Amino acid sequence: MTNEVLQTAAQTLPHVSGYVYPNEQNVVWSVLIVLYPYITGLVAGAFILASLVRVFRVTSLEPAYRLCLLTSLAFLLGAPLPLLFHLGHPERCYEAMMTPHMTSPMAMFGFVYAWYLMVVLLLELWFDYRRDFVKWGRVTPGWKGWMYRIFTLGVTDLSEKALHFDHQASKVITVIGIPSAILLHGYVGFIFGSIKANPLWGNVLMPIIFILSAIVSGVALCLFMYMVLCWIRRQPVDMACLDSMARALFAALLVAAAVEGLDWFHRIYEAEESIAILKQLAVGKLFNTLIITQAILGALLPLLLLGFTLLSLTSFFRHRFAHELFPVVRRRIYFLSSVLVLIGVLAMRWNVVIGGQLFSKSLRGFTTYMMELGGHEGWGMAVVLLIFPFVLLAVFIRLFLPEKPPAGGAPTEQSRPAEAAA
Amino acid sequence: MKVPPQIVRLLIVTVVLVGSYFVAKSLLTPPTFGELGWYRAAALEELAQHKLTYAGKQECEVCHDDIWQMFHAGKHQTLSCEGCHGPAMRHVDDPENEHLLKPGSDQCLRCHQQNPSRPDWYTQIDPEEHLEGECIECHIPHNPTEMPEEEEASSEQ
Numbered sequence: 001m002t003n004e005v006l007q008t009a010a011q012t013l014p015h016v017s018g019y020v021y022p023n024e025q026n027v028v029w030s031v032l033i034v035l036y037p038y039i040t041g042l043v044a045g046a047f048i049l050a051s052l053v054r055v056f057r058v059t060s061l062e063p064a065y066r067l068c069l070l071t072s073l074a075f076l077l078g079a080p081l082p083l084l085f086h087l088g089h090p091e092r093c094y095e096a097m098m099t100p101h102m103t104s105p106m107a108m109f110g111f112v113y114a115w116y117l118m119v120v121l122l123l124e125l126w127f128d129y130r131r132d133f134v135k136w137g138r139v140t141p142g143w144k145g146w147m148y149r150i151f152t153l154g155v156t157d158l159s160e161k162a163l164h165f166d167h168q169a170s171k172v173i174t175v176i177g178i179p180s181a182i183l184l185h186g187y188v189g190f191i192f193g194s195i196k197a198n199p200l201w202g203n204v205l206m207p208i209i210f211i212l213s214a215i216v217s218g219v220a221l222c223l224f225m226y227m228v229l230c231w232i233r234r235q236p237v238d239m240a241c242l243d244s245m246a247r248a249l250f251a252a253l254l255v256a257a258a259v260e261g262l263d264w265f266h267r268i269y270e271a272e273e274s275i276a277i278l279k280q281l282a283v284g285k286l287f288n289t290l291i292i293t294q295a296i297l298g299a300l301l302p303l304l305l306l307g308f309t310l311l312s313l314t315s316f317f318r319h320r321f322a323h324e325l326f327p328v329v330r331r332r333i334y335f336l337s338s339v340l341v342l343i344g345v346l347a348m349r350w351n352v353v354i355g356g357q358l359f360s361k362s363l364r365g366f367t368t369y370m371m372e373l374g375g376h377e378g379w380g381m382a383v384v385l386l387i388f389p390f391v392l393l394a395v396f397i398r399l400f401l402p403e404k405p406p407a408g409g410a411p412t413e414q415s416r417p418a419e420a421a422a
Numbered sequence: 423m424k425v426p427p428q429i430v431r432l433l434i435v436t437v438v439l440v441g442s443y444f445v446a447k448s449l450l451t452p453p454t455f456g457e458l459g460w461y462r463a464a465a466l467e468e469l470a471q472h473k474l475t476y477a478g479k480q481e482c483e484v485c486h487d488d489i490w491q492m493f494h495a496g497k498h499q500t501l502s503c504e505g506c507h508g509p510a511m512r513h514v515d516d517p518e519n520e521h522l523l524k525p526g527s528d529q530c531l532r533c534h535q536q537n538p539s540r541p542d543w544y545t546q547i548d549p550e551e552h553l554e555g556e557c558i559e560c561h562i563p564h565n566p567t568e569m570p571e572e573e574e575a576s577s578e579q
Contacts, residue, residue: 019539097443098450101460118439123432130428153431165426364539 018365027357027369030377031350032082035385037188037210038349039079042389044185044211045218046072047121047177049248054174060244064226066128070396071225072218073121078389080113085376085385105191116184120177126151127170129400134158144399185214192352199274199363200281200356205263212256217345219249220338225393227335233403239327243313246334250306253341257299260348277363285366286355289347298344302337309333475509482510485517489564496565506563527557 016025050068052058061068084090097114101107134156137148155162189210196202223245230237264282267275282290311317312325325333354369372378457463482503483490493499504510506529512520527549536546545566547553562568 019537094446094450098447099455099460126432127428153435155427155431157427162426162428165428169428362539 015368015370016365018360019362020360020365020367021362024357024360025367027354027367029353029357030086030369031354031371031379031382032086032377032385034346034349034353035082035382036079036086037185037353038217038346039075039082039386039389040188041185041210041214041217041345041349042221043072043076043079043116043218044181044214045216045220045252046075046222047181047218048215049219049222049245051174051178051181052248054171055178058244060238060240061248063238063241064222064245066401067226067229067397068222069121069125069128070400071222071393073125074393074396075221075389076113076117076121077392078385081388082382082385085381088376105187105194109187109191112184112187116177116180120173120180124170124173124177126153127166127173130155130166131158131163147399182211186211192356197361198356199272200278200359201352203263205259205266209256209260209263212252212259213345213348215252216249216256216341219245219252220341220345223249223334224338224342227331227338229397229401235403237327237331239330242331242334243310246306246330246337247310249337249341250303250310253299253303253306257303260299274363277359281355281359281366285358285368286351290351290355293347294344294351297340298347299341302340302344305333305337305340474511476504477510477514479503481514492562492568493564496567498564498566525563527553530557530561530563 046068049061050065050072053061053065080093084093087093096107096110100111130152133148133152135158137145137152139145140148186207189207192201192210193203193206223242226242226245227237229235267278309325309330312330318324324330357367358369359366374380452462452464454463454465455461458466479502493503506525507522510522513522531547531549534546536548540546557563560569
């Protein structure tokens with residue numbers, strides 16, 4: 001036992017500088033806890049982009065509507081996996097639901113998650129897809145046909161009245177879904193923001209920062225997926241849809257960057273006793289992920305790129321230069337911006353989760369996060385868990401967003417995004 | 423007013439899902455859960471069956487009264503014996519065959535290595551400058567202000 005303690009100390013101490021309490025030497029919330037808010041944020045953001053179509057009637061986004069919802073679903077199903085693997089005993093996860101503790105914020109997240117999955121996302125998808133499930137179920141043979149027929153839940157009425165009800169119900173669910181999506185991700189921000197012992201986390205702005213960055217990352221992911229899907233299917237991209245997504249991304253990124261800037265401005269001006277170590281953290285251990293990746297590559301550069309590109313679409317620019325930027329240039333800029341934003345938001349999650357554990361509560365020392373390559377919380381597992389929702393999304397797209405609808409099934413506008421636009 | 427078929431089916435699905443949850447909850451919740459608090463009451467009995475590994479400070483006094491007296495006269499009196507010597511239950515059960523670990527200088531340096539974040543009044547050393555050989559050659563860990571007998575003897579001469 002003593003030898004084990006000494007060995008641990010010998011391994012750990014070289015990575016510690018200044019004064020660090022014994023229980024702060026190792027970073028316990030690992031990269032998997034970085035992935036968890038990242039993936040949850042993508043869910044909330046993708047749903048809010050989809051809601052622009054139903055609630056706010058942004059019709060130009062219609063071609064990407066279903067893709068946004070399916071993206072949201074695929075990532076929602078992948079969101080709890082990092083938590084389960086981090087806890088080490090995934091087979092025990094049901095216990096949190098069987099004996100729910102109403103005063104534990106983390107335990108209650110299971111119910112927030114279940115609400116969002118069952119009451120919001122699956123219901124909205126069901127009302128939106130019911131007509132297609134009925135039609136596809138009639139003409140598709142084999143297991144796929146069975147699956148579509150089961151998904152109708154036996155409601156095969158395709159009268160105008162029934163379809164109108166579907167549409168109205170879908171709208172109502174979206175209205176409920178917006179605050180639910182905000183609750184889903186605001187809750188993650190709340191978990192960090194309510195830890196008052198940690199000066200980097202304990203901040204009332206934290207839920208707002210998380211929600212805004214979630215919207216940014218979700219919009220960027222939908223833009224990225226839409227372009228990748230069109231590219232794989234060799235279909236032309238609907239530029240009106242893409243421009244709308246880019247506008248939404250620009251607006252969300254502008255607000256998110258402003259609020260995060262305000263957070264740091266407030267901290268620096270307020271100059272509480274923790275500010276000295278937070279400044280050291282920002283320009284030291286987090287320099288690459290905070291200053292370079294999150295602020296410059298993940299926010300400033302996409303803002304400039306998107307800002308100039310969207311400026312070229314204004315009548316002022318067209319009048320002066322007689323032409324907007326060519327679509328091919330715009331597409332590349334949008335694609336690059338979405339990738340940069342996705343990396344920037346991942347860096348933001350890293351900075352919050354890992355950054356918050358790198359400094360001591362004594363405010364007089366730092367530790368180092370050593371990430372293993374293998375192991376159940378290493379690079380390998382992180383990459384697998386990050387890729388998993390994309391694999392799930394690929395399956396969903398193949399089943400529910402077919403390039404060509406099953407023979408005999410009437411093609412819908414939503415099921416053929418690029419063709420409809422082309 | 424006729425209820426739309428969609429709502430009827432969704433209600434059925436909801437009832438089935440919620441019903442399944444409550445059935446699962448009644449089957450999977452451990453029988454003694456909640457009797458004493460938000461945990462399984464039977465767990466207390468199970469935990470009490472675990473073999474002890476730490477003996478506690480009082481057990482050491484029974485056989486090592488001399489060290490105990492010295493220890494409580496010195497600056498280290500608030501520390502736990504097992505903090506440096508490791509878990510002692512096996513040694514208490516079988517003192518002849520199970521021996522405790524004798525900690526080396528590394529153990530002393532865990533607390534006394536020079537560190538600018540430690541307060542000035544706290545005894546700290548730079549091992550490269552101060553340490554020659556083992557700490558116990560000049561210090562008695564059970565009462566660090568006393569010198570080992572040999573050293574005292576040689577200094578008297």
